[in-house]
Amino acid sequence: MKLYTYAGAPNPRRVHLYLAEKGLEIPCEKVDIMARANREPAFLEKVNRLGGIPVLELDNGSHLAESVAICRYLEVLHPEPPLFGTTAEEVGRIEMWSRRIELNLMRPVGMVWLHGSPFTKAVMPNQIAEVAEQSRGQARDFQRFLDRALAEHDYIAGNEFTIADILALTTIDFAAGLVELPIDPERESLVAWHERVSARPSAKEHPAVSLG
Amino acid sequence: MKLYTYAGAPNPRRVHLYLAEKGLEIPCEKVDIMARANREPAFLEKVNRLGGIPVLELDNGSHLAESVAICRYLEVLHPEPPLFGTTAEEVGRIEMWSRRIELNLMRPVGMVWLHGSPFTKAVMPNQIAEVAEQSRGQARDFQRFLDRALAEHDYIAGNEFTIADILALTTIDFAAGLVELPIDPERESLVAWHERVSARPSAKEHPAVSLG
Numbered sequence: 262m263k264l265y266t267y268a269g270a271p272n273p274r275r276v277h278l279y280l281a282e283k284g285l286e287i288p289c290e291k292v293d294i295m296a297r298a299n300r301e302p303a304f305l306e307k308v309n310r311l312g313g314i315p316v317l318e319l320d321n322g323s324h325l326a327e328s329v330a331i332c333r334y335l336e337v338l339h340p341e342p343p344l345f346g347t348t349a350e351e352v353g354r355i356e357m358w359s360r361r362i363e364l365n366l367m368r369p370v371g372m373v374w375l376h377g378s379p380f381t382k383a384v385m386p387n388q389i390a391e392v393a394e395q396s397r398g399q400a401r402d403f404q405r406f407l408d409r410a411l412a413e414h415d416y417i418a419g420n421e422f423t424i425a426d427i428l429a430l431t432t433i434d435f436a437a438g439l440v441e442l443p444i445d446p447e448r449e450s451l452v453a454w455h456e457r458v459s460a461r462p463s464a465k466e467h468p469a470v471s472l473g
Numbered sequence: 474m475k476l477y478t479y480a481g482a483p484n485p486r487r488v489h490l491y492l493a494e495k496g497l498e499i500p501c502e503k504v505d506i507m508a509r510a511n512r513e514p515a516f517l518e519k520v521n522r523l524g525g526i527p528v529l530e531l532d533n534g535s536h537l538a539e540s541v542a543i544c545r546y547l548e549v550l551h552p553e554p555p556l557f558g559t560t561a562e563e564v565g566r567i568e569m570w571s572r573r574i575e576l577n578l579m580r581p582v583g584m585v586w587l588h589g590s591p592f593t594k595a596v597m598p599n600q601i602a603e604v605a606e607q608s609r610g611q612a613r614d615f616q617r618f619l620d621r622a623l624a625e626h627d628y629i630a631g632n633e634f635t636i637a638d639i640l641a642l643t644t645i646d647f648a649a650g651l652v653e654l655p656i657d658p659e660r661e662s663l664v665a666w667h668e669r670v671s672a673r674p675s676a677k678e679h680p681a682v683s684l685g
Contacts (some may be wrong), residue, residue, distance in 0.1 A: 289635045311573065317565075327572045334565030342677065353529075353537045353546030360539045361523065368580065391601055406522065 262287050264331075265316040267294045269470025271435040273315040275328040278427045281463035283339055287317075297338055297384075301332070329359070332424060344424045351419070358418040358425040359430055365403040367432045369396035373440040408448035415457065422458070430458050434469035474499050476543075477520055477528040478505045481682025483647040487540040490639045493675035495551055499529075543569070547567060556636045563631070570630040570637040577615040577653075579644045581608035585652040592651070600681040612654055621659035627669065634670070642670050646681035 264287045266273040292298050292314050299312050299369045308315045317325040318397050346352040376384050377393025385444055419423040436442035444451050458464060476499045504510050504526050511524050521528045521538045529537040537543055548557050549681060558564040587597050589605025629637040648654035656663050659669040
């Protein structure tokens with residue numbers, strides 16, 4: 262097994278946090294996304310036709326792309342400690358929160374990155390500033406929603422740390438570090454959650470990359 | 474158990490297709506999204522603070538939102554026939570394809586709906602036509618990618634029908650029916666897949682809604 266990755270970037274970081282939480286180690290091959298190595302023909306043909314990382318190369322030679330797909334694959338092989346839940350209700354609730362993070366936070370933050378960042382302008386010449394602004398507002402609205410939820414439970418999907426916390430942490434650090442969308446200090450429960458998960462050994466070992 | 478739903482709309486339709494494929498029945502309560510019943514204070518407070526449907530009300534009174542979260546909950550209770558895979562590799566591959574559909578197809582189709590449809594103009598006064606156009610291009614690019622993959626396997630995630638087919642079918646029918654983004658007839662493998670999955674009893678019983 263081998264993980265194609267770029268440590269610190271938001272999507273690969275999810276897998277590195279997951280591995281650290283599970284106490285797993287996998288050999289890694291760095292793909293220099295800043296030099297667009299993930300868009301080279303050899304990578305597209307052999308590893309991931311869509312060009313994204315992380316990608317897990319399995320021992321049978323096949324490739325598994327998408328951060329959460331890699332984590333789910335590993336979860337079947339290494340179920341303890343469970344990060345996707347065990348009972349039907351846990352499994353459903355963790356998936357609900359994971360999707361909320363993806364759809365209501367990662368999506369707008371990604372739109373700010375694509376349409377509002379000088380770093381992406383070279384690959385996204387038709388940036389639309391208004392999209393970045395609308396998306397900033399959506400991300401802030403979701404921070405408020407998340408803050409209210411975190412006043413009721415310590416972690417994103419309940420009272421245990423799960424994959425939903427990994428998705429939220431990587432997205433929030435991405436937003437703060439790369440598109441100037443830090444957590445509003447008024448969101449006290451969200452700030453306290455962020456301190457709580459950032460203090461975990463997994464997060465300290467695998468910090469977010471900064472372009473600053 | 475009770476399902477808050479609006480038959481035929483893209484996200485609720487996923488759950489109805491899933492239930493039909495599993496041979497399950499759940500009492501339903503219609504939420505008239507066309508009359509914005511899902512934005513009423515009582516719905517937001519008691520059922521889903523984010524206002525989306527479908528939502529599954531569990532017997533303990535709690536609520537599970539998000540189409541795929543509801544399906545995963547039911548999958549734990551009713552594992553046969555498996556629609557999320559069984560082995561680690563199946564589970565990973567089905568999740569990879571499900572995410573590809575969500576991120577590379579549902580996301581741009583949703584943007585066309587929000588920014589390019591007269592039906593959404595009332596709730597989205599700041600529509601940006603250029604976003605709709607860029608998103609149309611992204612959806613067409615992904616159709617090409619999907620077509621190439623479906624030349625290699627009969628279903629989205631391999632040679633079995635899975636949740637990834639449900640996500641792809643509901644998204645493609647949404648795109649064709651509501652935002653004038655039908656499958657390009659040149660994408661012959663994708664057209665053949667669409668005929669194959671549309672011929673299943675689940676799809677015939679639960680057609681997509683049309684606004685036409």
